[in-house]
Amino acid sequence: MAAKSANLYARIEPEVKEQAEGILSALGIPASNAINMFYKQIILQRGLPFDVKIPSARPVDMNNLSEEQMNLELEKGYADMKAGRTKPASKAFTNIRKDYNL
Structure with a gap:
């Protein structure tokens, strides 16, 4: 496994960071590991590993x-x-x- 020596600096919304880190913590995954997994999926998928789209409609209430x-x-x-x-x-x-x- 390659040594982790590169740094990534990103500015994100504080609420998004807090919510995501809460979920990651519950899963036992450090944020740095999650970001590394995300980047690896970008490489494997040769793009974002999820659809980026505007939902056509909200669920029926x-x-x-x-x-x-x-x-x-x-x-x-x-x-x-x-x-x-x-x-x-x-x-x-x-x-x-x-x-x-x-």
Whole structure:
């Protein structure tokens, strides 16, 4: 393994740093290791290791739907399931959290 001798200086929003370091701490990963992993993924992927895009729409707030709107949403979900346009719930929730900063 190569010796770690290069320094990286970056200015980021304090809230972002605090939240990210809290998560990394819970995972037992020092920030420097996470940054090193990120850079290695950039190399492996030959670009950013995630999609950079503006979400097309926010998730539907089921609490504010009428019965008719709820039925339409359920029918859309059923049609997607029958057409094979589904993904595991864990991946869906991960994507939602990432896309909407939750």
